[in-house]
Amino acid sequence: MALRDDPRADPRMLAAxxxxxxxxxxxxxxxxxxSSREALLAFCDEAETAYEAVNDVFTKDLPPVPGVSTETRTIRGVDGNDIALHVARPAVGAGPMPGILHLHGGGMVLMxxxxxxxxRWRTELAAPGLVVAGxxxxxxxxxxxxxxxxxGLNDxxxxxxxxxxxxxxLGISGIVVSGESGGGNLTLATVLKAKRDGRLADIAGAYAQCPFISNAYATGDPDLPSLVENDGYGLSCALMASLSRxxxxxxxxARDPLAWPLHATVDELAGLPPHVVAVNELDPLRDEGLAYFRKLLRAGVSAASRxxxxxxxxxDMVMRAAMPEVYLGTVRDIKAFADRLCSPR
Known part of the structure; x- marks a missing residue:
């Protein structure tokens, strides 16, 4: 079945x-x-161009988000490289306010x-009162x-x-790490790395959207039926398996939880800060996100799923024009989560 024929699909999304x-x-x-590494890299370049064109289509006619200022900071990474942080914050308003470390999608390989x-996402999050660093x-x-x-994880x-x-x-009262898809992987992996590095206190919480975390795309996994149920709905397991190389x-x-967080043990998850794992009903990655959520619960972590x-x-973070209620619902959920965890005491 194609996504266009699935009766569960939001008709607004299909129309867009x-x-x-x-x-x-x-x-x-x-x-x-x-395939050879050269062939994979060449295909990745083509895929990046195609994804960027699609993203342009869904954002080009949106009006600017009012009341937000932006700047770019350059920091030095642990590997000695320069890293740009793109910061968005309310143009007016007294701090401190919650901070979001945003890690973008793209399967850790592109975008x-x-x-x-x-x-757009950073400014939409910043507008209601967050400081967002991408x-x-x-x-x-x-x-x-x-x-x-x-x-990428080190960065x-x-x-x-x-x-x-x-x-x-920065005028922040705490930090929630958040990202989608490959950025959802990096969100969860950054929390795990912070625990290993003795920096877990830096994180108030984590909000992972549609995380790409199982590395089961070539082999499948009977515990992750959405890999079959939703295969080809915008993402295919063949594509994900190829780019993961x-x-x-x-x-x-292949089973390193810093690379593929679903492989973290319950002991490795114990003691982590509160998490939200949000998934999309028609996503091949749906069930790995839910599996991670359930493992967090077994580890005694305060966790919720959506x-x-x-x-x-x-x-839900792309179709601002076609599905504003859905898009803004996710913005509000992240804002409420950050407010709850990062309120000044």
Whole structure:
């Protein structure tokens, strides 16, 4: 079944996708897990260009978000590299206020924090009273690559630690780490890394959207039926398996929870700060997000899950014009979570 034919799909989403064929059956990618690194990188470049064009379509006619100021800071990462932090905050308002460390999607291999969907997302989050810093982390492919694991994760952790060390300067009362898709992976992995690094106190909470965390895309997993149920709904397992080869070219980290957080043990999750794991009903990644949520509960972590019905992968943060109620519902949920955890005491 194609996404366009699934009766669960939100008709507003389908109508917005229809002119571009985004809900139609998708052809298989021209590469697979056994393709050469050169072929995978070339395909990643093409995919990045295509995704950027789609994102432009869904943001180009939106009016600016009023009352938000933006700036870019440059910090030094743990690997000695420069990292841009794109910061959005209310133009008027007294602090301190909650901080969000935002980690953009793209499967850890493509896209940029400067993309229009992510710039829009930061300003929409900032408008009601958040300070949002988007990390321009190194990707495993595309224009910001090729830098395999753990380069991007190290950049995200560097952004977190800098933000925590400069909380007074930024006017923030705490930090929630948040991201979607590949950024959802990096959100959860950054929390796990902070625990290993003795920096867990820097994090008030984590809000992961549609996290890409199982690394089961080539083999499947009977405990993750959405990989079959929703395969090809905007994302295919073949595509995800191919691009994941760029993140971990040798496969040495196939079960490393810092690369693929679903493989974290209950003991590794114990003691983590509160989490929200949000998933999309029609996403191949739905069930791995829910599995992580359930593992957090077994570890005794304060955790909640949220399923955005009728939507495919990450569409609740893309379709601002077509589904404003859905989009703003996610903005409000992140804001409420951050307010609860980061209120000045």
């Amino acid at each position: 996708m229809a002119p571009y064929g985004l809900a139609d059956p998708q052809p298989p990618p021209p590469v697979d897990m056994h 940029s924090a400067t993309g229009p969907v992510y710039e 990390v321009e982390f190194r990707n495993a492919g595309g224009r910001l690559g090729p830098h395999p694991f753990p380069a 995200c952790a560097s952004g977190l630690y800098w933000m925590a060390d400069h909380a007074a300067e 760029l993140y971990d070219p040798t496969g040495d980290h 399923t955005i019905n009728g939507t495919s992968h990450a569409q």
